[in-house]
Amino acid sequence: MAIIKTKDLTKRFKDVLAVDDVNLEIEEGECFGLLGPNGAGKTTLIRMITAVSPPTKGKIWVQGKDLKDCHREAKAMMGVIPQLDNLDPDLTVFQNLMTFARYFNIPKNEARRRSVELLALFKLEDKYNSRIRELSGGMRRRLLLARGLINMPMILILDEPTLGLDPQAKYLVWHKLTELNSEGVTRILCTHNMEEATVLCDRVAIMHEGRIVSLDAPHALISRYVGSEVWEIEVNSEGRDRIIQELESRGLDFEDGGSEIYVFHVTDDQSLTDLVSHAERLKHRPATLEDVFFRLTGRSLVE
Amino acid sequence: MKPFSWRCIRVWQRNRDVFFRLWHSEAPGFIVEPILILVAMGLGLGAYVGLVDGQRYIEFIAPGIIAAYAMFSASFECTYGSFVRMEYQKTYDAIIATPLSVEDIIAGEIFWGATRSLVTGTVILIIATAFQLVHSPWALLIPAVCFLEGIMFASIAILFTSIAPAIYSFNYYFTLFITPMFFFSGVFFPLSSFPQIVQALSWIIPLTPVVHLTRALVSGELHLGLLWTLGLIVVVTLVFFSLSLVTMRRRLAV
Numbered sequence: 170m171a172i173i174k175t176k177d178l179t180k181r182f183k184d185v186l187a188v189d190d191v192n193l194e195i196e197e198g199e200c201f202g203l204l205g206p207n208g209a210g211k212t213t214l215i216r217m218i219t220a221v222s223p224p225t226k227g228k229i230w231v232q233g234k235d236l237k238d239c240h241r242e243a244k245a246m247m248g249v250i251p252q253l254d255n256l257d258p259d260l261t262v263f264q265n266l267m268t269f270a271r272y273f274n275i276p277k278n279e280a281r282r283r284s285v286e287l288l289a290l291f292k293l294e295d296k297y298n299s300r301i302r303e304l305s306g307g308m309r310r311r312l313l314l315a316r317g318l319i320n321m322p323m324i325l326i327l328d329e330p331t332l333g334l335d336p337q338a339k340y341l342v343w344h345k346l347t348e349l350n351s352e353g354v355t356r357i358l359c360t361h362n363m364e365e366a367t368v369l370c371d372r373v374a375i376m377h378e379g380r381i382v383s384l385d386a387p388h389a390l391i392s393r394y395v396g397s398e399v400w401e402i403e404v405n406s407e408g409r410d411r412i413i414q415e416l417e418s419r420g421l422d423f424e425d426g427g428s429e430i431y432v433f434h435v436t437d438d439q440s441l442t443d444l445v446s447h448a449e450r451l452k453h454r455p456a457t458l459e460d461v462f463f464r465l466t467g468r469s470l471v472e
Numbered sequence: 473m474k475p476f477s478w479r480c481i482r483v484w485q486r487n488r489d490v491f492f493r494l495w496h497s498e499a500p501g502f503i504v505e506p507i508l509i510l511v512a513m514g515l516g517l518g519a520y521v522g523l524v525d526g527q528r529y530i531e532f533i534a535p536g537i538i539a540a541y542a543m544f545s546a547s548f549e550c551t552y553g554s555f556v557r558m559e560y561q562k563t564y565d566a567i568i569a570t571p572l573s574v575e576d577i578i579a580g581e582i583f584w585g586a587t588r589s590l591v592t593g594t595v596i597l598i599i600a601t602a603f604q605l606v607h608s609p610w611a612l613l614i615p616a617v618c619f620l621e622g623i624m625f626a627s628i629a630i631l632f633t634s635i636a637p638a639i640y641s642f643n644y645y646f647t648l649f650i651t652p653m654f655f656f657s658g659v660f661f662p663l664s665s666f667p668q669i670v671q672a673l674s675w676i677i678p679l680t681p682v683v684h685l686t687r688a689l690v691s692g693e694l695h696l697g698l699l700w701t702l703g704l705i706v707v708v709t710l711v712f713f714s715l716s717l718v719t720m721r722r723r724l725a726v
Contacts (some may be wrong), residue, residue, distance in 0.1 A: 182726070219569060222725060222726060240573065242571075244569065245570075245571045249569040253562060255562035255566040257561065259490040259494070260490065268485075268489065269566075269570070271482050271486075272482050272571065272572055273571060274479075274571070281704070321557035431592060445651075
């Protein structure tokens with residue numbers, strides 16, 4: 170059963186259509202990736218799903234219930250890990266967790282037990298009485314994660330959870346997120362880190378200009394839009410037209426990236442080595458989700 | 473308007489915990505300053521002031537100081553304090569992601585602001601009693617009046633906070649609204665010393681009825697007209713309380 174479902178979900182700010190008719194079904198227990206350039210509408214979509222922002226149009230169901238009628242109930246089973254640090258700087262590390270637990274009405278003893286456990290899990294056990302401003306950026310991010318788990322959420326919503334983390338901390342977070350898999354926790358992950366999305370997500374939705382332009386498992390998206398490999402041809406002004414002409418005549422799927430041309434869906438018998446005179450101007454590499462991202466949302470800055 | 477729930481207590485508790493950590497940095501504002509005013513104005517200036525009914529000047533201003541500083545406490549808490557929590561610390565954003573609603577947060581903030589008024593008013597009342605300026609057991613009701621007054625001024629403050637574009641906006645709030653009230657609501661001199669028109673105007677500023685009420689409770693000279701005064705405070709409180717929930721939802725739940 171879909172744990173979160175949206176129908177024609179739309180959000181309009183004055184003259185900007187931030188989210189445009191989004192229909193989504195997020196399955197219970199999956200890790201659902203939400204990718205898209207800045208301004209694609211990811212944050213607005215998340216704000217609506219987490220009952221913070223009312224939709225202009227459309228509906229949201231959480232566990233089959235209309236979100237309109239069960240704000241509190243829905244928020245009680247969600248953990249939100251925001252991109253911007255909104256830890257409480259007036260309180261200590263431990264008080265941050267205890268106070269947050271109180272918002273969820275978790276009894277004091279239980280809250281204390283969970284806080285201790287979570288601080289240990291995120292390697293913050295030496296920081297109980299530290300003020301927030303004494304923490305490094307990585308520690309704050311880990312504390313945000315710990316805070317997001319204090320209510321043992323069924324649905325965890327993460328906005329760039331590993332942004333600014335060193336590789337050690339990043340793997341710690343990835344490991345924890347994978348572990349939640351076995352606990353059946355649904356995860357919604359907004360990220361710009363394509364490797365993260367590929368590694369962690371069961372399915373990925375790519376958002377562009379308020380719409381979901383594609384949605385599938387990462388490897389399925391890669392093979393659909395890019396193929397298994399990408400060929401990159403470095404071109405100069407003279408050779409350029411000839412190469413493009415040649416690629417067209419061979420019926421190949423390519424994208425003109427200016428000084429480089431990217432060729433997709435090249436099969437083994439379609440070697441491109443004869444296209445360019447110098448071998449170093451031609452390389453091929455495994456396709457990634459980033460290639461899909463560029464194909465679907467363009468290479469230029471959108472903001 | 474959407475109603476608030478009992479969960480607003482969670483925000484109140486959060487603010488209380490912070491207050492217990494940091495109260496020593498707040499104490500000069502709500503304990504030392506009123507004592508200074510009471511002594512400087514009451515004894516210093518008071519030596520030159522003769523009131524019509526022979527009352528000592530310090531006795532005259534004490535209940536006004538209680539009401540005025542209770543007003544300051546709620547006003548600072550729900551302007552600068554709330555704005556910093558909302559805009560700089562993003563505390564509201566964090567809380568909205570939990571089962572609390574915008575209305576719970578704002579109601580919690582208002583009740584906390586009112587609690588600050590209650591604490592300030594009670595502290596000054598105790599000091600005034602120590603100075604032997606309180607003559608009636610009715611004064612025991614003053615903390616309750618301060619709490620109600622606090623809800624009123626916290627609501628007005630939060631309403632202004634909900635439309636404040638930047639923290640500098642509060643300069644206007646204090647210079648054009650709070651400070652004039654401090655001088656024109658009968659704290660330092662009877663309203664009757666003003667021209668008729670100013671007297672009438674001073675009744676539309678909300679500190680005037682509160683001063684009226686605290687003065688009556690301290691002196692014990694009660695009359696039925698005070699119920700109207702109380703009613704006026706309650707109505708103003710209800711109006712601004714409801715308005716602030718609406719405007720804050722408009723600001724936060726976009």
